[in-house]
Amino acid sequence: MTRKKEKTVQENIRRKRVERIIHGIFLMLGLITVGCVLLITIYLVISGIPAMRTIGLKEFLFGQKWASTAAEPKFGILPFILTSIYGTAGAIVLGVPVGFFAAVYIAKIAKGKIKWLLQSAVGMLAGVPSVVYGLVGMMVLVPGIRKLFKVPDGASLLASIIVLAIMILPSIIKVSVTALESVPPEYEEASLAMGATPIETYFRVSVPSARSGIAAAVVLGVGRAIGEAMAVMMVAGNAPNMPTLFESVRFLTTAVASEMSYSSGLQRQALFSIALVLYFFIMLINAALNFFLKRGNVKQS
Amino acid sequence: MKTNQLPIRRRAYIATMKTIMWISALITCALIIGIIVYVFVKGIPFISWDLLSTSPTYIPHHIGILPDIMNTIYIVIASLVVMVPLGAGAAIYLEEYATNQKVVAVIEYAAETLSGIPSIIYGLVGMLFFCEFAGLRTSILAGALTLVIMNLPSIMRTTQESLKTVPQSYREGAFALGAGKWRVIRTVVLPGCVDGIITGCVLATGRILGESAALLFTAGFAHALNGFFQGLMSPGATLTVALYVYAKEQGEFGAAFAIAAILMVLTLGINSLAMWLENHFKKLREQGYPQEKSKE
Structure with missing residues (x-):
């Protein structure tokens, strides 16, 4: 009898141990995302700092000339930073209005088949690989800009802005639609009962109460635009100029991508520093995004 | 209340908003349809069994994917x-x-x-x-x-x-x-x-x-x-x-x-x-x- 009891006690201890081990394994799996973020941050900081030190932070961030392979190399990334900022701003200026109005239409007005059609169109836009955007931009936009504006080469900031605006459209629309659809119907009903027409209600009641979600959509678009590399690489021309609308430009992302494969020494380290600057921008944008998402209580999808 | 009884300013507002929304939705649709049609028109003539089933070689110049x-x-x-x-x-x-x-x-x-x-x-x-x-x-x-x-x-x-x-x-x-x-x-x-x-x-x-x-x-x-x-x-x-x-x-x-x-x-x-x-x-x-x- 006692032996049997002892056995069950031992069995219980064994079971508990197994449970604890499995709990540990799942904990590790759970922490894996945290590990990845740390890994990325640490690698970027460690490999990005040395070049900034060697070149000098001020000269690196505010130097206007990038000539990494010249006999007397210059590593100023101000052109890239400004191009990234102008390019993103341009994409937002073009993309947000279209995305916003399309989102209101999808969320509030479109019904049945038309709504389904529009939502599938947005889903499909989101699924197009960025190289395909790049290819279409290269074959349609670049020659188009060259002919339309009579410039020597259409591969320019303008072409990148248009491509980026198209690429951020689906994220803006999706998040805005979610935000608009989660506006409590009572708000709208109250407005309608006061004699406002549906359209006035959507723009004066629904939109203001979904403003956090819409702000999150815009910030998400900013993040997408600033981080896009391949499509932009195919249409921007990649010359390290200070940004002007019709000249070939280089973004932070494309600066890394275009020289990485043949870089070495200080040039390679400088590329990592560029990535670190980009990462810094992305972290700022993420923080803003989280702020708006929390306030608007919308899930990013 | 019918729309046409509203003051002109409100009617204009509604009409403008409607048009802008229509155009935006249309742009979104047109973009994806345009991209799909363009890529297919340009790409499908080049798809062949030969392209899909071979490796690329330099001499003779040949592309296979x-x-x-x-x-x-x-x-x-x-x-x-x-x-x-x-x-x-x-x-x-x-x-x-x-x-x-x-x-x-x-x-x-x-x-x-x-x-x-x-x-x-x-x-x-x-x-x-x-x-x-x-x-x-x-x-x-x-x-x-x-x-x-x-x-x-x-x-x-x-x-x-x-x-x-x-x-x-x-x-x-x-x-x-x-x-x-x-x-x-x-x-x-x-x-x-x-x-x-x-x-x-x-x-x-x-x-x-x-x-x-x-x-x-x-x-x-x-x-x-x-x-x-x-x-x-x-x-x-x-x-x-x-x-x-x-x-x-x-x-x-x-x-x-x-x-x-x-x-x-x-x-x-x-x-x-x-x-x-x-x-x-x-x-x-x-x-x-x-x-x-x-x-x-």
Whole structure:
């Protein structure tokens, strides 16, 4: 009898141990995302700092000339930073209005088949690989800009802005639609009962109460635009100029991508520093995004 | 109240807003239709059995994309194999084990951060960590592991969402019968979140097919035709990377458009599959969770 009891006690201890081990394994799996973020941050900081030190932070961030392979190399990334900022701003200026109005239409007005059609169109836009955007931009936009504006080469900031605006459209629309659809119907009903027409209600009641979600959509678009590399690489021309609308430009992302494969020494380290600057921008944008998402209580999808 | 009884200013406002919305919705539709039609018109004439079934050679000059197709398949398989246990495990931890809200918040914040990091940065860190530090060199495997980190948040989210729909009473029933936590997870929770894992896998496949910047420096540009295991350890271009190389560096636009058309068919197909699956699973859930479970 006692032996049997002892056995069950031992069995219980064994079971508990197994449970604890499995709990540990799942904990590790759970922490894996945290590990990845740390890994990325640490690698970027460690490999990005040395070049900034060697070149000098001020000269690196505010130097206007990038000539990494010249006999007397210059590593100023101000052109890239400004191009990234102008390019993103341009994409937002073009993309947000279209995305916003399309989102209101999808969320509030479109019904049945038309709504389904529009939502599938947005889903499909989101699924197009960025190289395909790049290819279409290269074959349609670049020659188009060259002919339309009579410039020597259409591969320019303008072409990148248009491509980026198209690429951020689906994220803006999706998040805005979610935000608009989660506006409590009572708000709208109250407005309608006061004699406002549906359209006035959507723009004066629904939109203001979904403003956090819409702000999150815009910030998400900013993040997408600033981080896009391949499509932009195919249409921007990649010359390290200070940004002007019709000249070939280089973004932070494309600066890394275009020289990485043949870089070495200080040039390679400088590329990592560029990535670190980009990462810094992305972290700022993420923080803003989280702020708006929390306030608007919308899930990013 | 009828619209035409309103003062002119309000009528003008409504009409303007309506028009702008119409135009915006139309632009969105026109963009995707335009891109699809353009890519197909330019690409389909170049798709031939010869293109799909051969390797490229320099002498004589010939383009074939079979190695790129195989590399894409390898990279999808390798990523999914690693990603599913990691992502599903993390989701199970968050939903079933975690009791400390702070830990949950940190993990979810990390996942959100991961989904905001641009792919070029993944490519760079993947190159530093997997190719150089871990000694994998430029290889399909290094590319696949990089993609695993990229896609973890999305598979975590889909699994978590389906875990939330497993009724709490099932877990309690199993516990009441004397099952341990692990047994409950194995027999009750895991079968309940298979749909989330499948949806996550389909979504991840779509993203992997379209990914290029993260693979440029991790998986490389080679066009050699290899078997699966040899392929994993050697560099290879996926379809997207091949498209980039043909279009940007070699000026082979015919081949580039052919690949683009194939990619469009694949990604559109996979994305619609993902949407269909999501709706389908949702319906199954709503119709009868209990009957579905009682079969097991």
